[in-house]
Amino acid sequence: MIIQTKNYSFVRNKLLNKEEIALLDVREEDPHAQEHPLFAANLPLSRIEIDAYAKLPKKTVPIVTLDDGEGFAQLAAERLIQLGYSDVSVFEGGVKAWKAAGGEVFKDVNVPSKSFGELVESKRHTPSLSAQEVKQLIDTKEDVVVVDVRRFDEYNTMSIPTGISVPGAELVLRLPELAPNPQTKVIVNCAGRTRSIIGTQSLINAGIPNEVHALRNGTIGWTLAGQALDKGQSRKFQEVSEATKSDAANRARSVADRAGVKRADLSDVQTWKSQIDRTTYFFDTRTPEEYEAGHLPGFRSVPGGQLVQETEMVAPVRGARIVLVDPSGGGVRANMPASWLAQMAWDVYVLDGFSSSHLTEKGAWKPSLPTLPTIASADAITVSNWLKNDSNTIAIDFSTHANYVKGHIPGSWFALRSQLADALKNIPEVDRYVISSSPSELSYFAAEELQTLTNAEVLVLEGGNLAWTNAGLALEKGPSHLASPPLDRYKRPYEGTNVDPAAMQAYLDWEFGLVEQLGKDGTHHFWVL
Incomplete structure (x- = not known):
């Protein structure tokens, strides 16, 4: 299929004119995070069919797919056109061409938000305290409340001692009852810098009477100071009174x-x-x-x-x-x-x-999906019996690497759909492959693709990995059979409890440089209240 191409000036003009554009980096998250344009959103080729309708709700939106010469951009464009999108192009020459044209490239993920957070601090001089200063406040039993504005699962993994989980948007609503005395000092923390800066500045912008500071450099700064983090905490915000809600x-x-x-x-x-x-x-x-x-x-x-x-x-x-x-x-x-x-x-x-x-709908959000390919399927008990008794059956799991490590069908192989041909070289040849994933719908698209690469029978596990556990079948944990490298997840230097201090410091140094990069890029239109 011949796809039209677009160049740097086209994308830049769209951004400068505030016109709609979806610049999609269709590589896996790790290569995306190594370098990409500021507003290149990561939508991996592996997941286009299950993510496109939710993320790209208008079929006529101008879409430009981007890779770095791997050929993913062409494939992604073809799939988007098959899904009904009418204005799809490939960025000619990939990331190398973007840089050659003078375009700025950024490392890491969520870069627009992180660079904006640094801009806020540079303009508003958002107050902060060092890890040592905060520890002294806690150790000397000062009147202080520490609020952790990350997701609860991040807080639960590691947190500042005495910290309470209050995810960012809850702060202005919940803080008045967590610190009812206006003399109470408030410390806002995240893992690095952005969410604590935005959280602290939110409370200041809202006119909360307490003295508020960000924990400078978050849990990274705390760790680099040689101070111990708590693990497994579950302190959460509580409901507030109607009077508090009204004032907030x-x-x-x-x-x-x-x-x-x-x-x-x-x-x-x-x-x-x-x-x-x-x-x-x-x-x-x-x-x-x-x-x-x-x-x-x-x-x-x-x-x-x-x-x-x-x-x-x-x-x-x-x-x-x-x-x-x-x-x-x-x-x-x-x-x-x-x-x-x-x-x-x-x-x-x-x-x-x-x-x-x-409020007439209940339950979890369900994305709109295209019609699933017609693929033969088998239930969890049948698949379990095959895997136990038939050496010519292998299960392949197309979940994220993080989910695969948390739990997968015993003996199943982890594979990335974008690397499928290479992955297949690492998986033993058998007569039957059973495809599973979370979400289960992804299995159908992966299986359809696999069918073009093998003469073996290819089936999907009905209901995916969730159906396996619902059937009372045991899962295996850990990275036991990796047919693909775990490129789908960029290793964040602020996640988990076993991170190299040098990587933490390098991350902080990178954040400090974002304001200068924003100036070089020039397409953002950010401003600070």
Whole structure:
């Protein structure tokens, strides 16, 4: 298939003019994280069919696929066209051509948000304390509250002693009852810098009376100072009174108004859902538990703190419209994230004028998916019997490497769909391959591809890995059979408890340099309230 190409000036002009564009780096996450343009969102070739409809809701959006010469961009473009997208191009020459044209490239993931956080600190001189200063406050029993603004699972892995889990968008709503005395000092921490800067500045922008500081360099700074982290903690924020909620709502609305956040109602939502010439994302910014108890149709669950931190993961179309809603927090968890998205130059709205009666959908968010390929399948018990009694059957798991390590069918091989031909060279030749994954739908696309590479019988495990565990069958843990290298996950220097100090310091040094890189790039339109 012949696909049209685009170049640096085309993409740059779209960004400078604030026009919609989805610049998609279709490599796996690790090569993406090594270097990429600022607004190149990572949408790996491996997952295009199961992620495209949610991340690219408008079929006519200009899409430019990017790789670094591996051929993935062409394949991704072909798949997107097969899915019904009509304006798809390949970036000619890949990342090398971007650099040759003078384009700035960035390392790591979630770079737009992280560079914006550094810009905020540079403009507002967000107050911070060193790890040693915070430890002294804790050790001397000062009147201090430490709030951890990461996801709960990150907090649970490792946390600052005495710290309480309060994910970012919850801060303005929850802090008044965690620190009711205005004399109480508040320390905001994350793993590195961005979320603690944004969290601290959120409280300051909202006019919270307490003295607030970020923990400088987060858990990385704490570790580099030679101080011990807690593990396995479960302290969480609590529900707040109606009076506290009302006051927080007024504070958050004031910040949103100052940032230029726009307002929308349900009639706008209906209009925008059917609009064919504009991309609109609809996000519910509460906790997943609240969302599942009842939410507005068509809204995706994306907690507000993570939305600000990982915007391009759920909204890869730069220049799109974003609509946020917080039905049970007085709007706080929509208005505060919206204030930051507005400063990051998104066209952002908060939904008003609805009632609890409009929250007619329940349960977890389910993405829209294309029709699955027709592939033969087998249930978990049948597959289990084959694997125990038939040496000519092998299971291949196309889940993420992280999920594979957590638990997989005993004896199954880990493979990346984008590396399938190479992976197959490492897997024994047998008469039957059973394909599994989380989510299970991915199995069908991987199996269809595998069928073109082998004469063996190829089936999918009905219901994927979840069906295996639901059948009461045991899982195996660890990286036991890797047919592909784990390129689907960039090793973050701020995750986990066993990270090289040199890698931590290098990460901090990289963050400090982001403001200068932003200036060189020049396409961001960021501003600071």
